[in-house]
Amino acid sequence: MAEIQAESRMLIDGKLTDAASGRTFTNINPATEEAIGEVADGGAEDVDRAIGAARQAFDETDWSSNRELRKRGLEQLKAGLENHREELRPQIVAEVGSPVALTYAVQLDSCIGDLQWDIDQIDAYQWEYDLPVHEFMGSTSLRKVIHEPIGVCGAITPWNFPFMLNLSKLGPALAAGNTMVLKPAPDTPWSATAIGRIIAEETDIPPGVVNIVTAGDKAEVGEVLTGDPRVDMISFTGSTMTGRRIMARGAETLKRVFLELGGKSANIYLDDADFASTVPGSAMTCTHAGQGCAITTRILLPESRYDEGVELLKAAFEALPYGDPTDVSNLMGPLINERQRDRVLGYIEKGKAEGAKLLVGGGRPAAFPKGWFVEPTLFVDVDPDSTIAQEEIFGPVIAVIKYTDDNDAVRIANNSSYGLSGGVVSASLDRAMAVARRIRTGTVSVNGGMWFGPDAPFGGYKDSGIGREHGVAGFEEYLETKTVGMPAPIG
Numbered sequence: 001m002a003e004i005q006a007e008s009r010m011l012i013d014g015k016l017t018d019a020a021s022g023r024t025f026t027n028i029n030p031a032t033e034e035a036i037g038e039v040a041d042g043g044a045e046d047v048d049r050a051i052g053a054a055r056q057a058f059d060e061t062d063w064s065s066n067r068e069l070r071k072r073g074l075e076q077l078k079a080g081l082e083n084h085r086e087e088l089r090p091q092i093v094a095e096v097g098s099p100v101a102l103t104y105a106v107q108l109d110s111c112i113g114d115l116q117w118d119i120d121q122i123d124a125y126q127w128e129y130d131l132p133v134h135e136f137m138g139s140t141s142l143r144k145v146i147h148e149p150i151g152v153c154g155a156i157t158p159w160n161f162p163f164m165l166n167l168s169k170l171g172p173a174l175a176a177g178n179t180m181v182l183k184p185a186p187d188t189p190w191s192a193t194a195i196g197r198i199i200a201e202e203t204d205i206p207p208g209v210v211n212i213v214t215a216g217d218k219a220e221v222g223e224v225l226t227g228d229p230r231v232d233m234i235s236f237t238g239s240t241m242t243g244r245r246i247m248a249r250g251a252e253t254l255k256r257v258f259l260e261l262g263g264k265s266a267n268i269y270l271d272d273a274d275f276a277s278t279v280p281g282s283a284m285t286c287t288h289a290g291q292g293c294a295i296t297t298r299i300l301l302p303e304s305r306y307d308e309g310v311e312l313l314k315a316a317f318e319a320l321p322y323g324d325p326t327d328v329s330n331l332m333g334p335l336i337n338e339r340q341r342d343r344v345l346g347y348i349e350k351g352k353a354e355g356a357k358l359l360v361g362g363g364r365p366a367a368f369p370k371g372w373f374v375e376p377t378l379f380v381d382v383d384p385d386s387t388i389a390q391e392e393i394f395g396p397v398i399a400v401i402k403y404t405d406d407n408d409a410v411r412i413a414n415n416s417s418y419g420l421s422g423g424v425v426s427a428s429l430d431r432a433m434a435v436a437r438r439i440r441t442g443t444v445s446v447n448g449g450m451w452f453g454p455d456a457p458f459g460g461y462k463d464s465g466i467g468r469e470h471g472v473a474g475f476e477e478y479l480e481t482k483t484v485g486m487p488a489p490i491g
């Protein structure tokens with residue numbers, strides 16, 4: 001892999017810049033616990049300047065109305081990302097601890113390609129249309145519906161798929177004509193600063209349209225963004241707890257909020273499924289150490305074939321290759337930081353204390369004394385109301401739950417405060433679809449089908465969020481709607 005030459009500076013008003021305070025914070029490789037670089041430690045003063053620049057770029061340049069400029073700028077950004085792809089790959093692996101194999105898919109390669117979908121919306125989207133002539137209170141009117149960008153969008157992203165999530169917000173927000181302030185997670189600043197450098201050096205995107213503020217403190221910059229009246233919208237991905245905080249704080253200035261939050265999704269194996277060819281695939285939930293909001297961390301097996309399913313899962317979990325994330329054969333690396341590692345170990349202890357049976361893993365692997373690793377961990381005979389079946393662990397810890405019939409499976413799947421994703425596997429597509437329709441989640445995989453894509457709306461029911469990312473529904477999150485009435489021509 002290429003040498004790492006990461007960008008340490010933020011992007012504010014078109015310039016790559018250090019923090020006003022001159023402070024930096026240390027980026028740490030979670031697989032080695034070693035420092036890999038220093039990054040600008042932005043604070044209130046920096047984000048204030050970034051918001052001012054974004055506001056000015058929205059109000060005083062033609063970015064919001066000039067579609068050709070937006071198309072050119074985003075095409076240049078995509079080309080820049082493609083040209084720098086092999087420099088980005090080791091940066092992402094080093095700061096995220098993601099298995100390099102995932103960078104050939106969702107962590108890097110596919111999300112650069114997916115940017116094209118947003119660019120295409122600039123021409124394809126129906127920006128305005130006429131309603132039928134209408135009579136109201138004695139006047140006959142033509143009415144035109146016009147979609148416009150919202151204004152300044154604050155984007156706050158987490159560390160699990162940082163590069164992809166940064167682009168998932170930048171793509172539609174910019175294509176729609178907004179300006180932005182992006183605040184990445186403290187654990188993964190390079191996945192944002194790399195984009196900032198390409199925007200500054202290789203695109204015609206005007207100064208102030210995209211601002212990137214990195215910070216070692218988790219909350220300070222985000223709190224300013226969500227409270228500032230110059231910001232019109234917050235687009236957030238992260239924990240449900242922080243999502244609640246953002247919504248409450250955003251209420252003071254009546255911000256629009258898009259929230260993509262946690263999950264505790266269930267994968268249901270119906271009793272007619274081909275277990276041998278499908279159940280082992282459930283071990284893939286531990287890819288990237290279970291740090292995915294939409295992964296199916298509860299596995300529901302029918303009582304009639306429970307032992308058979310458990311045996312297959314045990315073998316698959318024991319065989320999962322993990323360790324050094326730079327090794328392409330590994331499917332799982334470490335947790336992002338020590339706090340998350342300890343949090344996950346805490347859940348494992350809780351699972352044992354509440355009576356679940358630990359079948360595989362359950363601790364720190366002896367083979368990796370350095371790095372925040374936790375073994376792929378399989379709990380069986382899990383009570384669906386217990387803590388490890390209810391709370392998002394965000395680690396490689398899977399709960400196997402027994403059910404009696406299809407109704408019971410649906411009831412258990414829906415027995416969650418979350419509603420992000422899920423899966424159903426059956427020999428009968430009709431039967432699987434009937435169950436999928438009853439699951440209260442934003443996405444469902446049927447018989448292993450993949451719902452993910454730049455054109456596919458993704459988001460949660462219940463505590464898993466508000467709004468949708470991707471697809472037309474995701475694009476429209478970043479738009480306002482204006483209706484204009486005018487006298488209809490006579491005759």
Ligand code: NAD
Nearest residue numbers: 157158184185218219222223238239242261262293392394
């Ligand atoms: P978090 O929700 O606190 O952090 C996500 C982002 O929000 C980061 O950029 C963070 O700096 C920012 N943030 C934190 N407090 C803020 C505030 N008050 N105002 C504005 N922004 C704020 O998540 P975390 O603490 O890094 O991880 C904790 C748990 O969150 C994990 O264990 C996991 O359950 C969950 N999580 C979920 C996702 C997801 O994709 N749904 C991603 C990461 C973490």
